[in-house]
Amino acid sequence: MTNTEVMNLKAALEAKRLELAAQLSRRIRELTNEDGQHDPFDWIQSMSDRDEIAVMLNQFSSTLADVERSLRAINENSYGNCVQCHRPIAVTRLQSIPWAAYCVRCREQFEAGGAEGSVAQWDGPQAA
Numbered sequence: 001m002t003n004t005e006v007m008n009l010k011a012a013l014e015a016k017r018l019e020l021a022a023q024l025s026r027r028i029r030e031l032t033n034e035d036g037q038h039d040p041f042d043w044i045q046s047m048s049d050r051d052e053i054a055v056m057l058n059q060f061s062s063t064l065a066d067v068e069r070s071l072r073a074i075n076e077n078s079y080g081n082c083v084q085c086h087r088p089i090a091v092t093r094l095q096s097i098p099w100a101a102y103c104v105r106c107r108e109q110f111e112a113g114g115a116e117g118s119v120a121q122w123d124g125p126q127a128a
Contacts, residue, residue, distance in 0.1 A: 001094075006074060009079075009098045012095075012098045013071050013099065016067050020060050021064070024060045027056055027057050070099045082101070082102050084106040088103075090104065
């Protein structure tokens, strides 16, 4: 991977970090904003909305952690290698998902249930 490609991916990661931080902040405000609903049906809908927001917060937080990990890897000159097999991740995959920690082969093995060992977290719901 060239230095230009790394710098472009770093810029994309930094932009994603800002986007996720803004989304997290907005969703946290929504979650903590009490509107004093007294109608039982409104209260049930409010609880359902809160559950959806909590799920989104979890997804945003997870992706933000992956973005932060990728930025650290760039600073440590270890960015772009699969954390499972240690082979280079295709540049096209990183351009699609700059925070990807796994190559396509390892990701596919995991999704097929054939991943060996215990892996705490994979790339997330997107596939490339």
